[in-house]
Each structure stands twice: as structure tokens, then as C-alpha cells.
Amino acid sequence: MIFSSILKLPTKYALRCRLWGHQDVILCLAVSNSGTLLASGGFNGLRVWDLRKEVQLPQPLQMRSPKDPITTITWLTQNDSIQETLCCRTGLGYLLIWRQRPHTVVKFEEVVARRISRGHEIMAIASDAGNGTGTRIVVMTQDKRVQTWTIDSRNRLSNVFSVELMTSIPHAVYLQGCDIIVFGMYDGDIHVLRSDNGMVVETRSTGMTTGSACVDKTGSLFIIDNAISGFSLHRLNDGSCIRTYNTKLLKMYPKQVAFAEDGMTIVGGSDNGLVYIFEMNTGTKRQVLWHSRMARTQTIMTYDGEDHTGIIAVSSNNDADNMITVWKKPKRDLQLQPGKKESSLQALFRAIRATIQFLMQLLTIAFTVKLAYDVVVSYRLSNQLNTD
Numbered sequence: 001m002i003f004s005s006i007l008k009l010p011t012k013y014a015l016r017c018r019l020w021g022h023q024d025v026i027l028c029l030a031v032s033n034s035g036t037l038l039a040s041g042g043f044n045g046l047r048v049w050d051l052r053k054e055v056q057l058p059q060p061l062q063m064r065s066p067k068d069p070i071t072t073i074t075w076l077t078q079n080d081s082i083q084e085t086l087c088c089r090t091g092l093g094y095l096l097i098w099r100q101r102p103h104t105v106v107k108f109e110e111v112v113a114r115r116i117s118r119g120h121e122i123m124a125i126a127s128d129a130g131n132g133t134g135t136r137i138v139v140m141t142q143d144k145r146v147q148t149w150t151i152d153s154r155n156r157l158s159n160v161f162s163v164e165l166m167t168s169i170p171h172a173v174y175l176q177g178c179d180i181i182v183f184g185m186y187d188g189d190i191h192v193l194r195s196d197n198g199m200v201v202e203t204r205s206t207g208m209t210t211g212s213a214c215v216d217k218t219g220s221l222f223i224i225d226n227a228i229s230g231f232s233l234h235r236l237n238d239g240s241c242i243r244t245y246n247t248k249l250l251k252m253y254p255k256q257v258a259f260a261e262d263g264m265t266i267v268g269g270s271d272n273g274l275v276y277i278f279e280m281n282t283g284t285k286r287q288v289l290w291h292s293r294m295a296r297t298q299t300i301m302t303y304d305g306e307d308h309t310g311i312i313a314v315s316s317n318n319d320a321d322n323m324i325t326v327w328k329k330p331k332r333d334l335q336l337q338p339g340k341k342e343s344s345l346q347a348l349f350r351a352i353r354a355t356i357q358f359l360m361q362l363l364t365i366a367f368t369v370k371l372a373y374d375v376v377v378s379y380r381l382s383n384q385l386n387t388d
Helices: 002-007 344-387
Strands: 014-020 026-031 037-042 045-050 070-075 085-090 094-100 108-115 122-128 135-141 145-151 157-164 170-176 179-184 189-194 200-205 213-215 221-225 230-235 241-246 257-260 265-268 274-279 285-290 299-304 308-314 323-330
Touching (some): 026 308, 037 070, 037 085, 085 135, 135 170, 170 213, 257 299, 265 299
Antiparallel strands (some): 014 323, 026 037, 085 094, 122 135, 179 189, 221 230, 257 265, 299 308, 308 323
16 A cells, blocks of 8 residues: 555656856747757857757857847747757847758758848747648737748748738737637737738637737647736637636736646746746646746746656846756656557656556565464464463
8 A cells, every 4th residue: 555655646846957058138948849959049149958968059150149139939840851940039030040950969050041020029939830832930020010931941931921910919829720829918819810811810808918828739728927816727719717826926027838748737937936837627736846046937838758748947037047947747647649659768667667566466465365374373372272
């Protein structure tokens, strides 16, 4: 029973490492599609890290002004390339794309550098594999514009459309089939655009002030920083609020929030150096992670590794240490999904678990035999004493 209880204890996120390299404010984070590379950007340019070795890779060369910060980062999804491709946006409106050099995982070269706005900050970006014409990239800028581009295997960037929203400054974007879902900054509006021409076909509202926003894998729910109580969970089809997660705000700083563990948990930043983890269905606070005593934790992200779930956080004020904190939690469910190969680590864990279960069964049998033996001996001794 003791061994069984230990095996069923829920695992928690544990500090894995702290990464140092930035000399100024860090504004954005992104983990590659393989789950092995981390990109971070801010006022001190771009950095790329190897998460397995926990080291910084050679810094990609940025040809723009050093005063032009990297504001957002995305790893592109491409069907026609096995190389990782990194897309960055800057405060002065540049779209920058770096691609892995052939036969290497540690060096990137710049293949696209184009100013796509009139000096306005690029607020957010999303991408998918497109429909055969190349990778589709949706870009949103501070002047209320939503643009769609495609990039082909020869790194040629082509514009599909550019439209201007009437009211909202776009702040977050999600691609859902033939629709582009755009979240407005602060006004709580959600705009649904057609992906072929950018026509706004519907506008919904959360009824709340919206900071950052994140849509779950099912495309049916989204979580926002409501800038009042903490975070709020909503239905995507109508914007209605399902549940709130209170973090007892001291000041109303915008902060990022994300889903983790296949949407079962909510992870969000704070104004006091902490990272909060909530149960999605119940709203129960599961764990609180410490990032910094001095800084606001406004920038966070989650990712899925091969055998773990990860959380990464950075500080966004320049009077604090410019470090990146990484936490990891092993995946408890080691059962294979259909069509997925078993990793060596999964096989090891499965073997260890099977061995422990076998030993527990042997201990149970031995304990039962010993108990029966003691009962028989006690009975015989009692009969002998009565006879005497």
C-alpha cells in the first residue's frame, strides 16, 4: 500500500535551469516544433538556446538597428523543409526570417528582411503550412492592420491581403481552418476574418478588458489576461466567460497566459515575480513557481517535450536580472498513442514501473504467507498450552 501511494503521488514542476545571456529586457519566447530549441528576443536582440544541453547557440546576426527590439517570435511550420525556420518581428515593423543552415543545428542564416508596416510595431504573428502555395504567415501591426503573407521554399515572400480593423488594435491571432481569429487589445473584441481576403465576417466580445490571449488545441476555448482579477476562460464560439482564476493582483500590468498539459492546466504570469498554475476545470491553484523577487513575470510560455511538459518565464523590466527560468514536469501518462514510437526513456520508465509492480506483488504474497504461518503457529502453541 505504501509503494502504491507513492506511485500515485502527482508530480510537480521542478526548476530545471536558468539561462543567462541577455543584457536588457526580454520581450518574447518561442520553442521550436521539435521542442529542443528556444528562441528569446528583446531590446538586446535575438538569442537561440539548446534546451537539451541548456546552452546558448551562436547568436543570429541582426542587420537592423540595435535600437530596434525583437518584439515577437514564432517558429514557422513548413511542409517542404526539414530545417527549423524562425520568424521574428521588430518594434519598427520589420519581418525577419532565419533558417537553419543545412547539416547543422547550431547556426541560422537570415533569408528574409522586409519592413512590412509604416514604422509601426508588429504586435503578433501566426503561421501554418498553407495550401500548397507555401507557408502562410498572418501579421498584425499596431496601426490596426492585419496582413497575410506566404513564403515558399525559395524564401520568396508574397502578400495575399492587407486590411485595417475599424476599432481594435490587434494583439493576438489564431488560425482556425478558413478563418483568422483576431483578439483586440484591451477592448475585449474578437474579430473573425476570412483567410482568403481578410473580410470581417463576425465580431464577438468577451465583455472584459483583454491583455494576452491563448486558444487551446481543440479550438473551442481560450484564456485571457483580464487585467482585473487574473485570468478568464471563455468559449471561442461566442466569447462567453466560463471561469476565472484569481491571482490577487497588486498592479494591473499586462501578462501572458497559456494552456499546458493538453489544455488541462492554465499557466500565467504575475506582477510579483511568480508563475501561477491552475486546474482548468476546477479553478484550483495547483502550484506557484518562483521566478524573481524583484521583477514582474509578464512573459511566459509552455511547451511539450518528448517526455516532459515545460514552462519558461522571463522578466520584462530592466531593473532586474535578465534571466530565463525553465521548469519541467515529467509526463505521467507513458502509454503510447496510436502510430507513435516509444522513446528509450519511455521504455525505461515502463520497465521500472513494471518491475516495481512485480516486486509489490511478491511482497504482498510474502506478507500473506507470513501472516498465515504466524496464525498456524499461534494456533498450535495455544492448543499445546491447553493440553498441558
